Amino acid sequence: MTSTLTSNVKQIALDAGFVAVGITIPDRLENLPHGWVGQARRLQPPEEEFPPVNSIIVMAFYVWDEIFNINIRAPNGIDSGNSSSFDSFEGYFISYEVMKNKAWKVIQYLESQGHNAIYSAGIPLKPIAVQCGLGWQGKSTLLVTPHHGPRVNLIAILTDAELDCDEPFQEDLCKDCMKCVKACPAQALAPYECNIFRCIVYALECPDDPEVPEKVRKIEQRLTARPTVHSYIECSRCMDVCPYGNPSRELLEQVSESSHSFVLRSYAL
Ligand code: B12
Ligand code: SF4
Numbered sequence: 001m002t003s004t005l006t007s008n009v010k011q012i013a014l015d016a017g018f019v020a021v022g023i024t025i026p027d028r029l030e031n032l033p034h035g036w037v038g039q040a041r042r043l044q045p046p047e048e049e050f051p052p053v054n055s056i057i058v059m060a061f062y063v064w065d066e067i068f069n070i071n072i073r074a075p076n077g078i079d080s081g082n083s084s085s086f087d088s089f090e091g092y093f094i095s096y097e098v099m100k101n102k103a104w105k106v107i108q109y110l111e112s113q114g115h116n117a118i119y120s121a122g123i124p125l126k127p128i129a130v131q132c133g134l135g136w137q138g139k140s141t142l143l144v145t146p147h148h149g150p151r152v153n154l155i156a157i158l159t160d161a162e163l164d165c166d167e168p169f170q171e172d173l174c175k176d177c178m179k180c181v182k183a184c185p186a187q188a189l190a191p192y193e194c195n196i197f198r199c200i201v202y203a204l205e206c207p208d209d210p211e212v213p214e215k216v217r218k219i220e221q222r223l224t225a226r227p228t229v230h231s232y233i234e235c236s237r238c239m240d241v242c243p244y245g246n247p248s249r250e251l252l253e254q255v256s257e258s259s260h261s262f263v264l265r266s267y268a269l
């Protein structure tokens with residue numbers, strides 16, 4: 001039977017605007033990727049990030065508009081990539097800012113019940129989300145949810161509260177689809193693998209990494225929408241093309257030509 005604490009946590013997350021929430025425990029997490037992912041981010045297991053952790057709550061936020069992928073960098077050039085913690089960010093990825101705000105409500109509730117809880121960006125969220133039952137890791141390597149596809153961003157809360165676990169998502173529903181692999185403008189994807197040095201988001205986040213081929217830097221320069229001096233919109237083409245939960249393209253037709261030019265630029269090729 002689900003405890004009141006668990007069902008309240010889930011309800012608060014859904015009321016805050018997350019579209020899915022699942023829970024797992026450290027004992028169920030094996031062979032998680034850890035260490036540096038290129039120069040982009042260092043990943044560590046939940047028990048290193050927050051030693052008293054008993055439960056991991058993963059919440060999915062529906063990224064229904066391109067603007068959630070906007071990244072604003074501090075003018076001193078220090079970027080948000082080289083950190084495993086939200087708090088030391090010198091830039092703002094809008095989706096994270098929105099998610100932190102919503103996740104705060106769950107943290108406040110857990111604290112009001114006498115528990116400790118923190119947000120986490122430094123644990124490998126995709127395989128943990130699969131363990132929480134939210135979806136499967138598709139050929140894009142992204143977490144694909146049955147209802148919103150990969151068009152979700154993820155945030156975790158680590159807590160010492162003992163919550164009830166969800167069952168892992170067992171299926172891989174990609175079948176013979178190859179849309180994300182074919183749509184990547186930089187040929188960064190092979191099924192279930194992302195060559196991070198070819199992904200144009202990596203090229204943006206790690207401007208000094210010599211592992212990024214010159215050709216990829218050129219594609220990145222050409223395709224990245226830069227609405228202001230200090231901001232850019234991260235590529236999300238592998239998310240956009242997935243047939244799962246794909247919103248009608250009619251929505252794009254409804255916005256004025258000028259406002260959807262950013263979106264169209266990221267489709268140009
Ligand atoms: C580092 C990182 C990046 C790097 C590297 C990407 C990568 N794939 O590793 C760069 C900068 C390139 C990047 C790009 C993007 N990212 Co990113 N990124 C991360 C981060 C911090 C870690 C990802 C990670 O775990 N990498 C480690 C490697 C080992 O994991 P992996 O690629 O998933 O590898 C697995 C598979 O290859 C699989 N595998 C390998 N072989 C096989 C074979 C089979 C048969 C199977 C089934 C599986 C399999 O096993 C590996 C281990 O689990 C997470 C946040 C977090 N804390 O988790 C966000 C995150 C994954 N990114 C996210 C997003 C949305 C993006 C972008 C779309 C950019 C954007 N607009 O935001 C692109 C998408 C690129 C892509 N297709 O992966 C979201 C994904 C949401 C979702 N639905 O899954 C996350 C979770 C951020 C968030 N808070 O929401 N990202
Ligand atoms: S984010 Fe863009 S460049 Fe990176 S893998 Fe996805 S489609 Fe390719």
Ligand code: SF4
Pocket residue numbers: 138139140144173174175177178179180181241242243244
């Ligand atoms: S686009 Fe197709 S192959 Fe890629 S993740 Fe979605 S269903 Fe899987």
